[in-house]
Amino acid sequence: MNAINKHDKLNVVIVGHVDHGKSSLIGRLLYDTDSLPAGKKEELEGICKKRGVPFEWSFLLDAFQAERDQAVTIDTTQINFSTVMRDYVIIDAPGHREFLKNMISGAAQADAAILVVDASEGVQEQTKRHAYMLHLLGMKQIAVVVNKMDAVKYDPKVFEKTSQDITHYLQTIGLQASSIVPISAREGEMLVDRGSNLDWYRGKTLTEILDSFDVSNMLSTQDLRFPIQDVYRFDEKRVLVGRVETGILRKGDTLFFSPTNEQAVVTSIESWPDDDEIVEVHAGKTAAITLSEPIFIERGHMGSHAEALPMLSNVFKSNIFWFSEKPLKVGNTYRVRCGTMQTAVSVQLIDHVVDTQDLKKTEGASEVAKNAVAEITLRARDVLPIDPYTDNARLGRVVLYDGHNVAGGGHINMEGYPDQRKSSNPKSENIYKVNHSVTPEMRASMLGHYGGVFWFTGLSGSGKSTLAVAVEQAIFALNMNAYVLDGDNVRHGLNSDLGFSPKDRAENIRRIGEVAALQANSGVIILSAFISPYREDRQKARIAAPHCFHEIYIKANLETCEARDPKGLYKKARVGEIKEFTGIDSPYEAPENPDLVVDTEVNDIETCVEQIVNYIEANVKAEIIEEEIKNKKKDLSLVRA
Amino acid sequence: MPFNKHLDELEAQSIYIIREAYAKVNPLAMLWSIGKDSTAMLWLVRKAFLGRVPFPLVLLDTGMEMEEVYAFRDRIVKDWNLEVINYPCPPEADMDQTLPPATRAAMRKTEGLKGLLSEHDFKGLFCGIRRDEQGLRAKERVFSPRSLDGSWDFKDQPAEFWDQYTTNVPDDCHLRIHPILQWTELDIWQYTQRESIPLCDLYFAKDGQRYRSLGEKNITMPVESNASTINEIIEELKTTDISERAGRTMDKETEDSFEKLRSQGYM
Ligand SMILES: Nc1nc2c(ncn2[C@@H]2O[C@H](COP(=O)(O)OP(=O)(O)O)[C@@H](O)[C@H]2O)c(=O)[nH]1
Secondary structure, rough: OOOOOOOOOEEEEEEEEEOOHHHHHHHHHHHOOOOOOOOOOHHHHHHHHHOOOOOOHHHOOOOOOOOOOOHHOOOOOEEEEEEEOOOEEEEOOOOOOOHHHHHHHHHHOEEEEEEEEEEOOOOOHHHHHHHHHHOOOOOOOOEEEEOOOHHHOHHHHHHHHHHHHHHHHHHHHOOOOOEEEEEEEOOEEEOOOOOOOOOOOOOOOOOHHHOOOOOOHHHHHHEEEEEEEEEEEOEEEEEEEEOOOEEEEEEOOOEEEOOOOEEEEEEEEEOOOOOOOOOOOOOOOEEEEOOOOOOOOOOOOOOOOOOOOOOOEEEEEEEEEEEOOOOEEOEEEEEEEEOEEEEEEEEEEEEEOOOOOOOOOOOOEOOOOOOOOEEEEEEEEEEEOOOOOOOOOOOOOOEEEEEEEEEEEEEEOOOOOOOOOHHOOOHOOHHHHOOOOOOHHHHHHHHOOEEEEEEEEOOOOOHHHHHHHHHHHHHHHOOOOOOEHHHHHHHOOOOOOOOOOHHHHHHHHHHHHHHHHHHHHHEEEEEOOOOOOOOOHHHHHHHHOOOOOOEEEEEHHHHHHHHOOOOHHHHHHHHHOOOOOOOOOOOOOOEEEEOEEEEEOOHHHHHHHHHHHHHHHHHHHHHHHHHHHHHHHHHHHHHOO | OOHHHHHHHHHHHHHHHHHHHHOOOOOOOEEEEOOHHHHHHHHHHHHHOOOOOOOOOEEEEEEOOOOHHHHHHHHHHHHHOOHHHEEEEOHHHHHHOOOOOOHHHHHHHHHHHHHHHOOOOOEEEEEEOHHHHOOOOHHHHOEEOOOEEOOOOOOHHHHHHHHHHOOOOOOOOOEOOOOOOOHHHHHHHHHHHHOOOOOOOHOOEEEOOOOOOOOOOOOEOOOOOOOOOHHHHHHHHHHHOOOOHHHHHHHHOOOHHHHHHHOOOOO
């Protein structure tokens, strides 16, 4: 057995149906482990007497008047106690339904859980709901206590029955209890002392079980994930800070950053007071590093080793719990956070809603109500570095915000999504070897703007080319360098070997995406005007330019476009002279989450041009301003030291 | 430096919180009471920013701190080259006279804080409270949104999990940020010792008495103790079961005085 370090603290959460005895268990546990301050028990007795109620252990935790009046625990509380083996922090989680969010706040910090079940009432609604939450939160160490054995005359048959029920439910959700113990919180039996009424039970007491739980984590043995928390400037130095979530970060490591696909060597690990001996940082610790190259890095970017990269995607599935008053709905936009990254996502699909009572899955729901759990598909604007929960429990999870408020959270599940890491790995070996000594910031300060890919997509006749050309002119008139990529300048040279089969179309778009990205990196504002009918192809173009890609949907329905038919192409397609014409005999997949929608049916050309120009200006110029502000704020050389 | 995994973990967590606040909340300030907790917090800030303190410290000055406390303040401000806003609290006479005397004194700090917030438009205030100090503080979040008058609704706090904190609040609100919420009194002492963080002499026993917590002159009493070094204090803590705030008369006055104070904006 491992020697237990007394410095290790185990965080325990206590969950279970309301009134099954969670608060009482905590009160009694503190008393039985001699963890109460002097006079506390007498104070409690005084309070109970004053209120004319029998002695209640649960009052101990009710720090508020309000709670005493209602006799329910309102919020997560943290209380320290210790056994001879080690120190514990107990998180009291309340049982009332509306307090789910508090229970999650508590349970998410815990290393182990105690699930309290009333011996006579058995498994109830919240018993199941809380167990399901433990499962979603990734809890592995669970002790079940069957409480109030005194109230059922310590009958082993009652214990047996309740044990079976709970074991069965836990099994169906993929959880397993480490032990099931009969206890009486009120009488203090089988918590620390065995008592005299439960002799038929031969297993461990509750504290013995807690002492057998493990706090060591294996996070350092996993692949390196170093999410950038911030970038500071100290005099000449640029310092990246963050916490090593998994793996080990070493001085001299080559770090590969996602989603920018840039790499650089860790030249130093900084610390204060100075300590040259620090050459590596293990999971769980914070690090401040400098790099060999001035590559573009900001908060939310992920550092890892090239041989074990995160996935890149802007679509992912998540098994979520939802506790906002406002239901989650398909099409709604939320902010999502994962590690230090934050981005807007829209709900593309509610795959199914799960009933935590009978575990039935309902497909096709249009919303997820408060306190429900569901599997949903989320779509972000940008590609994100993503780790599925099964690969990385620290980063494979997201928290969802609705406006200012935290609304839910869940695990990331990438089942069924292509893992592009295998196919595009050469990138890390060949293409990104070129180390640019001129940074995007330097180019921007010379040109007055950043580069970017503004990807117009829409049916033939929707107005892409007309608008692109007009926007190019308008942007140029504003002293910025814009360039239109369209069929005319691409089909004849770069893609002269390609036809119109789906495969060739895909290759056509892939090449354009890559060219657009290269040009954008060189500082040009690229306006690409291609039908680009397939989402997947546009997605690839986005991945090629992950931090400066903007999808602009030029919207006009088929009827309108066919009526316009500026080049007579629809007519030809209708009579079969052109095959596989988008909209006629080849599909157009409209963007699900475009960065900008330009409706050419409703608005005239001038209005549309203005809309696009404004959008572009805000996105290539705003970044400069933002960067300036950030540099100012983060420039710690100015701070007294 | 002696190896202590638990302290390393607490330190990493606090630094992470401080940097989160710095990345997401602006402008920031830190309440510094000059006591052991907020001085340890200040030390953690310096660790987070490699020796710098990139925001002002705020001292809510009642004019009633003990002399030794003021002397200690002046020394540290000079040695560490700190930017300090010394904010005077309104006079005792302006307080609600129905409150018991010690609570009234604490109320001055609360009012001082309100004044500070209305004059300086801070979006975030670091505050060195710990969960183990008092039942009510146990209910706190690491990032705790407050309305402008500082009030706090303990029944409807945002959920906080997986190290994602509430960092966006409406315009008329601010955040209290609690980087050492998770620490215990013992942790603070062990850390202070390990890092050699300077402390006010009043914490160490003289003539059989020492202060466990430093409040205003008129409401904080020393406790019986012979602990004159950090080691002795740590030994004492391991065996005592007297609560840390025992020397503070306020907490005893009424069952609910602390709760009232906090719901009105006290730290
Ligand atoms: N007979 C008996 N009653 C208990 C025991 N534990 C708790 N209770 C009672 O069950 C009720 C609810 O307990 P409480 O701890 O508030 O439950 P919670 O809602 O789960 O926190 C209270 O009236 C307790 O006195 C026990 O071991 N035996």
